[in-house]
Amino acid sequence: MAKITGTNMRKPSSYSEWSIKDTLSNAPQxxxxxxxxxxxxxxxxxxxxxxxxxxxxxxxxxxxxxxxxxxxxxxxxxxxxxxxxxxxxxxxxxxxxxxxxxxxxxxxxxxxxxxxxxxxxxxxxxxxxxxxxxxxxxxxxxxxxxxxxxxxxxxxxxxxxxxxxxxxxxxxxxxxxxxxxxxxxxxxxxxxxxxxxxxxxxxxxxxxKQKRLSKFDYLIRQGYVTQAQIDAATEEAREDKESVENILIKKYNIPKEDIGISLAECYGCEFITYNDKISIPVDLLKNLNKPYLKRETWVPLERIDGKIRVLVDDPTNILKRDAIEGLLKTKAIKYDVSFADDIIKYIDRFFAKSQNNTSIDEIIGRLEQDEEV
Structure with missing residues (x-):
């Protein structure tokens, strides 16, 4: 076998001309x-x-x-x-x-x-x-x-x-x-x-889906209904465009208070029912309108312990919470659960005309004028 000697081959350095040329030719690849x-x-x-x-x-x-x-x-x-x-x-x-x-x-x-x-x-x-x-x-x-x-x-x-x-x-x-x-x-x-x-x-x-089913775990444990009945009530509510809670009250005679306990347990908050003694939170209704609140099913109720109490049908709804915090311009909010029907009642009362035919929008307008003065 022929040998390549130093007379016909230069000893390559660590960065020889060949290796540099080869690297440059392959650079694009x-x-x-x-x-x-x-x-x-x-x-x-x-x-x-x-x-x-x-x-x-x-x-x-x-x-x-x-x-x-x-x-x-x-x-x-x-x-x-x-x-x-x-x-x-x-x-x-x-x-x-x-x-x-x-x-x-x-x-x-x-x-x-x-x-x-x-x-x-x-x-x-x-x-x-x-x-x-x-x-x-x-x-x-x-x-x-x-x-x-x-x-x-x-x-x-x-x-x-x-x-x-x-x-x-x-x-x-x-x-x-x-x-x-x-x-x-x-x-x-x-x-x-x-x-x-x-x-x-x-x-x-x-x-x-699992979270929705767990809303009524308390009622199942108490023997009011079975999981199969919850499933049937959920399907009936979807067909009739009514809340599952109302179906449970009307068809299965479950007390509203016990459904409230179940919701509060699920969401880890208080259950608030409708109370016509609560004052209209005029300052909290700025930048809000009745159709929007009714469509989204939430309403600011009052200030409590440095936070705004907001009633909502699902306190875990992240999208809804983002919108609420954006409109109220704060994250200091206490979310509590309520029936959708009760939330609508609050909205209707808050935005209804008073006995002297003054609407909440007109009251808010006057307050804003006073602030400017």
């Missing part, structure tokens, strides 16, 4: 590999955040931004499913707080179509009516957001969020007109994120 590794790591971090989120709202509002930035997408929305109402819902965050947006699960909107048909929708130009009609005659693109933001949307990709064969929501991404489209490479990873979202949404849905 190495850089690309490092970018891919970093991207995969970021994907895993997003998936971990989704799995550890305390509630769906955190995913829709906060983690959504991480996904949008990671994929360098102009706009991204995550919708969750409201199965009872057959609607998708999401939240927009701005200086005024969170605004809920709802869409019917139908073929009218792009996200609604993806949910209704359980399949990914890719529209390369949402302003091309022919492209929309090729998918479905009813399909429309809502241009109001573009007008509000002063931009033109180009491509829209709506991916159904599934758990097994059940629709749990929709992930919708939108590029600006003239920007790069969502290529297959990125969509593969968006599909992966949707799979993680599907499991997370299912787990939160299951947890919330």
């Amino acid at each position: 190495v850089e690309e590999l490092l970018k891919n590794l970093e991207f995969h790591k970021s994907i895993q971090n997003v998936n971990n955040r989704i799995n550890s989120a305390e509630n769906i709202k955190e995913i829709i509002v906060d983690i959504k931004e991480d996904i949008r930035k990671l994929f360098n997408i102009n706009r991204l929305k995550i919708y969750a499913i409201d199965k009872e109402k057959k609607e998708l819902y999401t939240f927009n965050s701005d200086n005024d707080g969170l605004t809920e947006i709802r869409l019917a699960v139908s073929n009218v909107s792009i996200a609604g179509y993806a949910a209704n048909n359980k399949k990914t929708v890719i529209i390369n130009d949402v302003y091309d009516e022919r492209e929309l009609r090729k998918i479905n005659d009813k399909l429309k693109f809502d241009r109001s957001s573009d007008r509000q933001l002063g931009v033109l949307t180009g491509q829209v990709v709506a991916i159904p969020i599934m758990h097994e064969h059940n629709i749990m929501g929709v992930l919708e991404v939108m590029t600006q007109k003239g920007e790069e489209k969502i290529e297959d490479y990125r969509q593969i990873f968006l599909d992966e994120i949707c799979s993680v979202l599907g499991i997370a949404f299912y787990n939160h849905e299951r947890f919330n």
Whole structure:
């Protein structure tokens, strides 16, 4: 075997010309590999955040931004499913707080179509009516957001969020007109994120269902009803658009006080029933209006021990608490539970005209004028 001697080969240094040349020639590949590794790591971090989120709202509002930035997408929305109402819902965050947006699960909107048909929708130009009609005659693109933001949307990709064969929501991404489209490479990873979202949404849905059932554990322990009767009352309440509590009172003759004990035990707070002796908390009703409070089913009742007592039908509803604290401009709030019917009674009385035909809005207006003076 021939030997290579020092006469025909230079001894390479630790950084020889060859190794430098080889490194430089492979630099683009190495850089690309490092970018891919970093991207995969970021994907895993997003998936971990989704799995550890305390509630769906955190995913829709906060983690959504991480996904949008990671994929360098102009706009991204995550919708969750409201199965009872057959609607998708999401939240927009701005200086005024969170605004809920709802869409019917139908073929009218792009996200609604993806949910209704359980399949990914890719529209390369949402302003091309022919492209929309090729998918479905009813399909429309809502241009109001573009007008509000002063931009033109180009491509829209709506991916159904599934758990097994059940629709749990929709992930919708939108590029600006003239920007790069969502290529297959990125969509593969968006599909992966949707799979993680599907499991997370299912787990939160299951947890919330268990929480709802536990509202009446006290009544079951006391022998008033069985779990099967609670399930039947829940279904009847959904069909009749009435509260489960009212069904339990009317059909099973359970005293209101005992239902209150059960609710207080579940939520770890006081149960407050309607009392027409409570004074109207005029100063707490500023910036609030009757239709909103009745729709959201909560009302400020009084100040107690340096906190504002708020009656609400579900004190554990994080979204509702965020809205309440934003409107009342404080986190010093004592949440207590009450029947929805009793909350409505308080709202009606607080906003009713007094004997001299003066409304609460007029009283608040006078107070604000006095403050300005």
